[in-house]
Each structure stands twice: as C-alpha cells, then as structure tokens.
Amino acid sequence: MPRNVNHIAKLPAIQRLPNYLRALKEMNRRGREYVSAAHLAGLMGLVPIVVSKDLALTGVQGKPRVGYAVPSLIECIERFLGWNNTRDAFLVGAGHLGGALLGYSGFEDNGMRIVAAFDVAPEKVGSEIYGKKIFHLDRLREMAKRMKIHMGILTVPARMAQEALDQMVAAGIWGIWNFTAANLDAPENVVVQNQDLSAGLAVLSTRMKDARKSGGATKRPSSRRLRAKKPPAEK
Amino acid sequence: MPRNVNHIAKLPAIQRLPNYLRALKEMNRRGREYVSAAHLAGLMGLVPIVVSKDLALTGVQGKPRVGYAVPSLIECIERFLGWNNTRDAFLVGAGHLGGALLGYSGFEDNGMRIVAAFDVAPEKVGSEIYGKKIFHLDRLREMAKRMKIHMGILTVPARMAQEALDQMVAAGIWGIWNFTAANLDAPENVVVQNQDLSAGLAVLSTRMKDARKSGGATKRPSSRRLRAKKPPAEK
DNA sequence: TAGATTGTTAATCGATTAACAATC
DNA sequence: TAGATTGTTAATCGATTAACAATC
Numbered sequence A, B: 001m002p003r004n005v006n007h008i009a010k011l012p013a014i015q016r017l018p019n020y021l022r023a024l025k026e027m028n029r030r031g032r033e034y035v036s037a038a039h040l041a042g043l044m045g046l047v048p049i050v051v052s053k054d055l056a057l058t059g060v061q062g063k064p065r066v067g068y069a070v071p072s073l074i075e076c077i078e079r080f081l082g083w084n085n086t087r088d089a090f091l092v093g094a095g096h097l098g099g100a101l102l103g104y105s106g107f108e109d110n111g112m113r114i115v116a117a118f119d120v121a122p123e124k125v126g127s128e129i130y131g132k133k134i135f136h137l138d139r140l141r142e143m144a145k146r147m148k149i150h151m152g153i154l155t156v157p158a159r160m161a162q163e164a165l166d167q168m169v170a171a172g173i174w175g176i177w178n179f180t181a182a183n184l185d186a187p188e189n190v191v192v193q194n195q196d197l198s199a200g201l202a203v204l205s206t207r208m209k210d211a212r213k214s215g216g217a218t219k220r221p222s223s224r225r226l227r228a229k230k231p232p233a234e235k
Numbered sequence C, D: 001t002a003g004a005t006t007g008t009t010a011a012t013c014g015a016t017t018a019a020c021a022a023t024c
Helices: A013-031 A037-044 A047-059 A068-079 A097-100 A104-108 A137-147 A157-172 A197-215 B011-029 B037-044 B048-057 B070-081 B094-101 B103-109 B138-148 B158-170 B197-213
Strands: A087-092 A112-119 A132-136 A151-154 A175-178 A191-196 B089-092 B112-118 B132-136 B151-154 B175-178 B191-194
Touching: A013 A037, A013 A047, A013 A068, A013 A104, A013 B037, A013 B197, A037 A047, A037 B175, A047 A068, A068 B197, A087 A097, A087 A137, A087 A157, A097 A112, A097 B094, A104 A112, A104 B011, A104 B197, A112 A137, A112 A157, A137 A157, A151 A157, A151 B132, A157 A175, A175 B197, A191 B197, A197 B070, A197 B103, A197 B175, A197 B191, B011 B037, B011 B048, B011 B070, B011 B103, B037 B048, B048 B070, B089 B094, B089 B138, B112 B138, B112 B197, B132 B138, B132 B158, B151 B158
Parallel strands: A087 A112, A087 A151, A112 A132, A151 A175, A175 A191, B089 B112, B089 B151, B112 B132, B151 B175, B175 B191
Antiparallel strands: none
C-alpha cells in the first residue's frame, strides 16, 4: 500500500530504454541474433548491472551464457513502453520548435505519428510543413473527436500554453507532451509530460562550472572508456 | 571519500531551479519583494519542503516569517547555475531542430548566447537564420579559438554526430549539449549533456499506458490542485 | 508575544551497486 | 564439464519526506 499513488516508478530506467531500443534495432538490421547486457552497456557507457536490471523490467527472459534474443528484446521493450501500437498525435503551435518537430521523422520509431498541426496565425493555417497540414485551432475539437486523437504536443508560446492545453483537454486529448516553460494546470486524469529545455541546460551549466573548479574531471560515466572492469589490483 | 567521482549530485534539484528562476524573475518585474517556499511550491505543484531544500542548495538565506528576498534569491540561483556570466556558444548543424534553437530567444535568460552556427550544406553556408550567420564547418576551429568559445550545441544528423563532436573538441569546445540520439565518445574532460527527446516520450507513453490500466489516475503531482496541506483529519 | 516560516536533523523511500546462486 | 551470463537477494547510496528546533 504505497502512500502516494501519484507516482510512476523506475523513471530513470524508462528513460534509458529508448537508447537500448535504438541500438537493438540497428543490430537486428545487421542480423545479429543475441546480445548480452555487458555488450549493450559497453555501447552506451553504463555498467552492465544497470542494463540487466532495466531489461528485467520489461519482462524479457535472457538465456544464461548467450544473452538476450535481439528480436524478442525489441518486442518486450516496445510493449513495455506501449510503442507496439503507434499513437496518432496532434501538434499545437506550428512555430520554430513545432515546425522542427513536424520535420523529425524519428517519432514513428517511438510509437507516435504526428498527423496534423494547429495554429491561430492566418498565414500558417492552410499551409503545410514537411507534408503536415496546418489547421486553425478552432477545428481542433471537432477533428480530435472524429479522429479519436488522445495525444498532443504543445509548442505554443508560454503565455498561450494554458489556454491551448484547456482546448486540447476539451477535445479529448489526455496525454500532452509540453515543450513550453509554463507550469500548466490540468485535470487529474490528464497526463502532462514536461520537456523543459532549460532543465537540461541547467545541468550542463553546473557540470561545466564544477569541472572548472575541480580541474575538468567532474563528469558522468558517459564515455565508452570507463568500463565496468575493476581496476587491476595493485599488481 | 566518495567511491565514484564521475558523478554530479542533486541532479533532480538542479533541474528544478530554472523553473523557480523563471517565476522569480516575473515576480521581480512585478515588484514583489519576498516569497515563501510554500508560495513557489504552489505555483509549480510541488510540496514546500522540496522547494526549501532546493533553494538551500544555492546558499541563499531566508528570513523566518517573511520568506526569501526575491532579488537575492534570483542572484543565488543564477550564481549556483553559473548563469550570472552568459556564455557564448556555437551551434553545429543548422537543420530543422538547429534552426528552431537559433530562433529561440529564451536561452539568454539561461546563461547562454548562441553567436553563430555551422553546417556543411553549401546552400546554408553564408545565409542567416533568425539573424545568426551560418558558416562552413571548416571554419569552426579557427573561429572557436579566436572567439574563445567553450560551449556548443550539437544538432546534426545522428550518423554525423561523432565526427562533428570530434571537430568541436578539437576546436576547444568542452561543454556540449547533444540533441542527437547518438551515444558519443568524448575525452574525460569534455562535458556532454544528452538531451534525448525519446526519453521524454518514453515516460509520456508509459504514463499513458499505466493510466489506461488503472482507470486514468497514475499521474505525478504536476497539478496545482494537489497541495501540501494534510488531509483534514476525520472530523 | 504568538505564529509563520526558515533551517536542521532524522526517517523513509527508491535507485544503484554488489554478491552470489541458477543455468545453459 | 567449465565458464559466461542471467536472475535474485542484499547492501549501499542518494533523494524525498517528516519532525522539530530556531528565529524574526
């Protein structure tokens, strides 16, 4: 009986899964059949036990001695993330960033397909960006209901974000990827995932500041160089 | 004596700081002098103790009974993040996403100014995007050294990412904000901050999947509705 | 003063790491 | 078989939450 149910466990592990998935799909294309946790760990600068634990989360079963079957591992990760059924999504706010996301083809490998975009600027409405049509925001509700869209990407200016979110929610969208810096208020049953760029920049900045102080060594084990092997005992 | 020095503590707290900072700057514009941790917490759907602990990290001193002085809190957060001195940065890869980042004006509030961009496409070189000039990648090294640029944004296609990173490192850039999905290899003294969009999408997807299962309730306390107050005892 | 709020110390909870057993 | 690798259980470490003391 957890005290706080407003909580999703294993966040860090979930965030690592897409990285494994990408590598696995590439291996699959090349015809590789099995892979060990240690091999995956080597590719992404992690220690093997992290990979094992993460993969176990998806329910995959490996074979001692040989590792995990690549195709079944891909299958398990995709199912765990809900990426086995691609969701259609609407994008709201076709500005700089929204346009860039419309042009990014990788999302289809991540269980999402952007099918249309919405904006209020008259010069944008009716046009296309990278082959996606831009509609007026007034049409969001009708189209979302008709096309049964439940996922949305929010890329409007921050001051318009709450209003746009309210319209998305009214349209039946209940999963929102929020690229604005606004602190949004949403009903309990709506999932809002904040993708705030300045958070990442804050981490980079402090790491750079700390590296300066300590002579340039403060760094997460992101490099292939740092490996799991114990340091050679003192000979 | 920590076992693993390749580690930066308080990651989650650092990522929340820019959000406080934004709200504080707005309050400052409006002339507000003091703010309590509880008030900030209310704005961003956190419990007050989290805010207190985060702010303490920056070394700020509050006054019991009144809260924190807004200007000094802004000052402390900026100094802690190293945002008091704006860093000049180069952007490498002026495609969809790179272009969008060039057009984003908010980074100057986050201690970073993009001063130029680099690409290899002949039709881009010599042009401008949102007022920033695009140079050929061949000029990166010379210009970075001359202008003493240490920070870079990497937005090239994934297959070119390692090559581009190597050039950036050779140019003396030692802090790299990596928007590509590539697992990059860098020298120990170079800080690489990965900003992988699919990680965020993975979290959104699993939260949506879990919400379906449990009747739409699995959600982090992102809403202003959930507040710190203890539930009213059973009357 | 009384009471709201900060600051500090302790307890809980979750994530990572380590040790080792199971297995092909 | 022997040994590499998975899977499981325990230990450590860090982040969050709770309790309470200090203070204006």
